[in-house]
Amino acid sequence: MNRREFISISGATLWGLSACSRENFVEGPIVDSGSGIRWRRHEQSGLFETVSMDGHSLVHSEEGVGLVDGFCSIVEEGKPGREVRLTTGQSQGKCGPIRISLDHRVQSSTRDSSDDLLEATLTLQSLAEKPCQVYCGFLSGVRPCRNVDDQQVYVPISAAGLGDPENDKRRRMKDCHQTVRPDGFLAHYLEPQACDPHHSTTRVPLLAPVVDLFAENGPCRVAFFGSSTEPIFFQAKEGDSFRAWRLGRLVRLEPGLSQVVRVFLFIHSGDAAEAWSFFHQFGHKEDFPAVSWTNEVRVHYYDFLSSVAENGPRGGGYDLDLGHFGEFHVGLATQHGYYLSYGDFIHPDRKEWKAMPNDTAGPVTMTLEKIRARVDATRKAGVHPGIYMHYTILDEGSPLFEKMRDSIRVDANGNPTPFGWEGPDVIKKTWRMSHTSDAWRDHLIRQAQWIMELFNPDAIVLDETFSAWGYDYHKGHGGPLSRGGIELMRKLRQVVRSFGPDKALLASDCSMANFCLWGDGEAGDHCYDRLLGHELYRKPPIRYMAALGSKAWLPCAWLYKSLWPAQVDLARKVGAAVSVTNGWGDAFGLTRLPEDAREQMLRDIETMVK
Structure with a gap:
């Protein structure tokens, strides 16, 4: 599916309730969608107990798990206790001091479609006098085939493992197309420690909380998906008969408060990209x-901060290349390397400084005015100007370092x-630096505010946002990094948008994370053999589209000449932009390209802009 064919997600609510009116929710014991999907409701509880497609049952009740059941257990000293199960026959109960209830709603994924989407909710209410941790979620007997071992999955696996050698101990999966093996299948969205009490690492890190199931000659496909902001795991061959799917997470409940956990079950006949699009909607x-x-x-x-001449002093390459922006149809131009140090990019009282302090040709004198002049010249050339920021690095040489030292991420060994x-x-x-640290997040927000105030770019281009997946073992502010990473993205975007509705914040996930979900697109450097150059990276449906949806993919490519064919291939498959660069990697810029490469690039670019 092309990026522009994805359903628009602007205005969709977190749980998708705005996409369907109350009239979309079905009532009655049997619901026939008219498209072959038929749901049966339990007469007493009102929950849905079975679903079939063209007469083929997708649930096998003799296996002991229903359409979507609920489960809950109290976690003490890191271990889950006795599991309480909610079913269509018993939709309410208690798990220790936690009151639990299960609910189902069937609805249409679009206003014109059949009733193809079930929303399952598990409501947890704490009656405890102190905070407690709960392991909870859902068990589903739904699958697109009778034999559990015939199941296949297509999941948006992070590209982080594509370059792993065959003997890598992490054994991270690479191909998004997998089979449910005799020992099962297990995938995690966001950090495993945040959702799974039994695992601290994962072989299948997901770019979106979506698992799409299918089988040879199956009557349909079945997808499970959750919320973009909540960690979750998907595990096959669970339940009493070891044939069900378990979708679980960890929840911290404060005394007297309630929390609702949700998942969606989507029945469709497309490919995984169709499931991804409805994840974005709901x-x-x-x-x-x-x-x-x-x-x-x-x-x-x-x-x-490239040079005019090969191996010459840095600083003038941007200005020289700017004269060729029109010829190459450049639409966005980003300034990188301009700063005093990583993390300490800019300060309104610092009018002049030395950039590139360790370059072999010597440092470069930079000023606020020089950056501002390049922004203005770029805009005058009809091109959108962007300014670089890094999401995670702080240079020890920065005057801020001692003040920010406590925000460094701590590993498992302390x-x-x-x-x-x-x-x-x-x-x-x-x-x-750790995204769990309030001080680090506040610092980057202030840096973004100054960049927008001083230079008025059309975009802030973040680097290596994928570094905000992981775990910080800091004793004071430790925890899963993604929680703080998501919060930081949302606040940075708020700062950028405060300067105008057409200002953009671009992530740098490189198909290894999904922070583009909380930005306006992606602009990371993925142009390496282990990423863009790997054939699985560009295998349709292309994994990163699960996170990116309809947003812009505007990559950076320091090896832009070396991997030009791969850039063009991706562009033609999903409408991504191609990148041309200067100052690193191939480092030809737009003026020193070999003539044959230049002519090929211009021919290819012309086909993209028509």
Whole structure:
């Protein structure tokens, strides 16, 4: 499915209730959708107990698990206790001091479609006098085939493992198309520690909380999906007969408060991309309307404070390349490498500084006015200007370092975590900062505010947002990084949009994470053999579209010449932009390209802009 064919998600609510009126919710013991889908409701509880497609039952009651049952157990000292099950015959109960209830609603995924979507909710109410942790979720006997071992899945697996060697101990799966093996199947969305009391690592990290099931000659496909903001795991061969799917998470309940856990069951006849599109409609909430200009960009120019001449002093390459923006149909141009140090990008009182302190040709004198002038010249050329920020790194050489030291991410052994980047823009050592830290999030928000105030770019382009997946073991503010990463993305986007409805925040997930969900698109450097160059990275349905949806994909490509065919292939499959760059990697810019490469690029770009 092409990016522009995805259903628009602007205005969709988190649980999708705005997409269907109350009249869409069905009543009565038997619901025949008219498209072959038939739901049967339990007469006493009102929950749905079976569903069939063209006369083929998708639930096998003799296996001991219904359409979508609920489960709950109290976690003590990290271990779940006795599991309480809710079924169509018993939809309410208690699990220790927690009152629990299960509900189902069947609705149409679109106003014109049949009743093809079931929403299951598990309501938890704490009667305890102190906070408690609950392991809870759903068990489903639904599958598109009679034999449990005939199930196949297509899931949007993070591309982080594509470059792993065959003997890698993590054994991360690479292909999105998998079979349910004799030992089952287990996938996690966001950090495993946040949803699964039995696992702290995962072989299948998901870019979206969607699992699409199918089988050879099956009557339909079945998809499960959850909320974009909540960790969840999907596990096959669970339940009493080891044939059901378990969808679970961990919930912390405060005394006297309630929480609702939701999942959706979608029956369809498309491919996984269809399930992804309805996840965006029902499982994700957009904070702002879409920015229109980003989807019009066909070429993204990215400059790492490049030089005019090969191996010459840095600083003038951007200005030279700007004269060729029109010829290459550049739509977005991003300034990178301009800053004093990583994490300490800009300050309104710092009018002049030395950038690129460790470059072999010497540092570059930069000023606020020079950056502002390039933004203005870019806009005058009819191109949208972007400014770079990194999501995670702080340079030890920054004057801010001692103040921010406590925000460094801590590993499982209690050690501060270095980042490892040692480029020409580094003063000393780089450290991996934690998105669980309020101080680090507040600092980056302030940096974004200054960048927008001082330079008025059309976009802030974040780098390596995928670094906000993981776990911080800091004793004070530790926990899953994604929770703080999501909050930071939403607040940064709020800052950027406060300067105008057409201002954009672009993530850098590189198909290894999904923070584009809370931004306006993606602009990360994925142009390496282990990512864009890997054939599975571009295998349709392309995995990252599960997270990106209809938003713009405007990658950076430092190896833009070396992997040009792969760039073009992706662009033609999903409408992504291609990238041309200067100052790193291939480092030809737009003026020093070999003539044959230049001519090929221009021919390919012309086919994209028509």
